[in-house]
Amino acid sequence: MGKGQALSVKEKIAYGCGDAASNMMWGMTSSYLMYYYTDIYGLPLVAVSWILLVARVVDAFCDPAIGYVVDRIGGEIVPRLIRALAIPFGITGFLCFLALPLSPTGKVVWAGATYIVFGAIYSCINTPYGALAVMMSRSASQRVGLNAFRMMGCQVGSLLVALLTIPAITWLGGGESAAQHRYGMAVYVLALSVLGTFLWMCVARGCTVRHPPAPVRQDLLVTLRHLLGNRRWVLSNLLAFFYFVGQAALFGFALYYARIVLGGTEQLGASIITFVTVLLFTGVPACLPLAKRMGTVGVGIICLIVQGIAYLAMAVAGASMTGFFFCDGVDGSQRHRDVPR
Secondary structure, three states: OOOOOOOOHHHHHHHHHHHHHHHHHHHHHHHOHHHHHHHHOOOOHHHHHHHHHHHHHHHHHHHHHHHHHHHHHOOOHHHHHHHHHHHHHHHHHHHHOOOOOOOHHHHHHHHHHHHHHHHHHHHHHHHHHHOHHHHHOOOHHHHHHHHHHHHHHHHHHHHHHHHHHHHHHHHHHOOOOHHHHHHHHHHHHHHHHHHHHHHHHHHHHHOOOOOOOOOOOOOHHHHHHHHHOOHHHHHHHHHHHHHHHHHHHHHHOHHHHHHHOOOOOHHHHHHHHHHHHHHHHHOHHHHHHHHHHHOHHHHHHHHHHHHHHHHHHHHHHOOOHHHHHHHHHHHHHHHHHOOOO
């Protein structure tokens, strides 16, 4: 394929399917897994905190590890890796929300094991996917088109989960009790997992690696030394760290905040998640002009400061619905501008 030859719309759609699959399950685990563990499966909050912490630590090592493996083997492995992990991605995602009737200790072990394994598989399929666009085309304009379809997939996956989850588990379970929600959640996540597997298969079969990078045999310690010596890389990762701390708090606590502070129901929490998800995407068009004017890192720092002020204002607003949604809107509109791209 020549540098200027256009990719087909079919291939671009196939590429966008990957982010749709990722964001469906990312949305479920980031927004609803803690609620499922505490309110539906009945796990102690301390145990849930440890599960989430350990899973994130494991993920922190999985991402660079799979990137290192792909570098050493070469880019041609990426579609095969995605195809091999598509089914495990769906199975482990479903198992995270499968409530087995175990002892209290058994429940904690089951929840921790399934979530940690799912997180590792998520990293191992999503990290190579992130590098796929540059292997499909050397044309900058074609890669812009690929990323546009990727963003559309991200929007569809995120909004699907934000809009449907609470109504779907209530309808599928046949009621509002914990047992009914437990059944409804299992059926709903099973459907999402099957769909996610299918979407990843579309990526593996529909995307062609035309320009695979040659294997890189550089020593791991040398690679780490180069990265740590790159000031912009370090700053970008620090910004990403604070960004994801805020995002985890915003999405993970939304259902609890709606119920305990605002005096609403889980549906209000789902509405908050939907509201923020929509604002995430409305903030995207402002990213490029702001980055050109102020620099990527500068924009990230300013947006983090604005978000911090918004969080403080939420605390002052208390149970005021209007005050909360205004502050939440300010926070959500900044989120896609935080992380340097």
